[in-house]
Amino acid sequence: MPTGVHLRDPRDQLFSAAEHVLLHDGPDALTSRAVTARARCAKGVLHRHFASFDAFLAEFALDRIDRLRAGGDALRASAGTGTVAGNLTGALPGLFGPAAMRLVVLAAFHHQVRARLRAAGPVGGVPVLAEIAAIVAAYLAAERDLGRLTADAGIAALARTLTGAAHLLFAGSDDPPPTAGAVREVVTIVLAGALPATG
Incomplete structure (x- = not known):
């Protein structure tokens, strides 16, 4: 069963998700879970593209x-x-x-x-x-x-x-x-x- 949606440009989609979280919930809410949930993708996608x-x-x-x-x-x-x-x-x-x-x-x-x-x-x-x-x-x-x-x-x-x-x-x-x-x-x-x- 898929854990998220296919990301055509993962970096841009993850960055857009991070900006949404930052603007609406503040810096304290910026977690990998919040970003990947907003981007509708598995947490592994983020860690595949970034070292941490x-x-x-x-x-x-x-x-x-x-x-x-x-x-x-x-x-x-x-x-x-x-x-x-x-x-x-x-x-x-x-x-x-x-x-x-x-x-x-x-x-x-x-x-x-x-x-x-x-x-x-x-x-x-x-x-x-x-x-x-x-x-x-x-x-x-x-x-x-x-x-x-x-x-x-x-x-x-x-x-x-x-x-x-x-x-x-x-x-x-x-x-x-x-x-x-x-x-x-x-x-x-x-x-x-x-x-x-x-x-």
């Missing part, structure tokens, strides 16, 4: 970080269009979406996942948040190169400040997401000293 459940969680997190980088590519491509504050206000909700916020918690409280992410990621720092800071820094550097930020703007400091402030805005998982006005207010305050004088 810790390895699975790390690969899942890396896959979702890659998706964040895709959003970062779009943000960087927006350099030179609209306004710097407007571009960041539009991009930050996507970078700090519910899945990313739950991944931060997962990495913070799961030592093995955190260690694997740090080993795999070149940016260092707090996993996921450091990736977002790198995305924001790349965008700000592109805007500075275009003259839309002052030549002496401290890109790394600005990116870390924006990331930290945005994390505080978006981290309340039980609260409604911040409004665009609240995000714009933070972005505007952080960028105030880095925008060229006009007029």
Whole structure:
């Protein structure tokens, strides 16, 4: 008798199942049983593709970080269009979406996942948040190169400040997401000293 359904792409289906569990039940509920039950497959399928459940969680997190980088590519491509504050206000909700916020918690409280992410990621720092800071820094550097930020703007400091402030805005998982006005207010305050004088 079959123990589950045939998985056409086991990794993607297992990752989708893990994301569903993470979003709906939280990091504490992420177990191999919960993931395979959601994916409707036998537990052996997961262990056939990953050396351990810790390895699975790390690969899942890396896959979702890659998706964040895709959003970062779009943000960087927006350099030179609209306004710097407007571009960041539009991009930050996507970078700090519910899945990313739950991944931060997962990495913070799961030592093995955190260690694997740090080993795999070149940016260092707090996993996921450091990736977002790198995305924001790349965008700000592109805007500075275009003259839309002052030549002496401290890109790394600005990116870390924006990331930290945005994390505080978006981290309340039980609260409604911040409004665009609240995000714009933070972005505007952080960028105030880095925008060229006009007029």
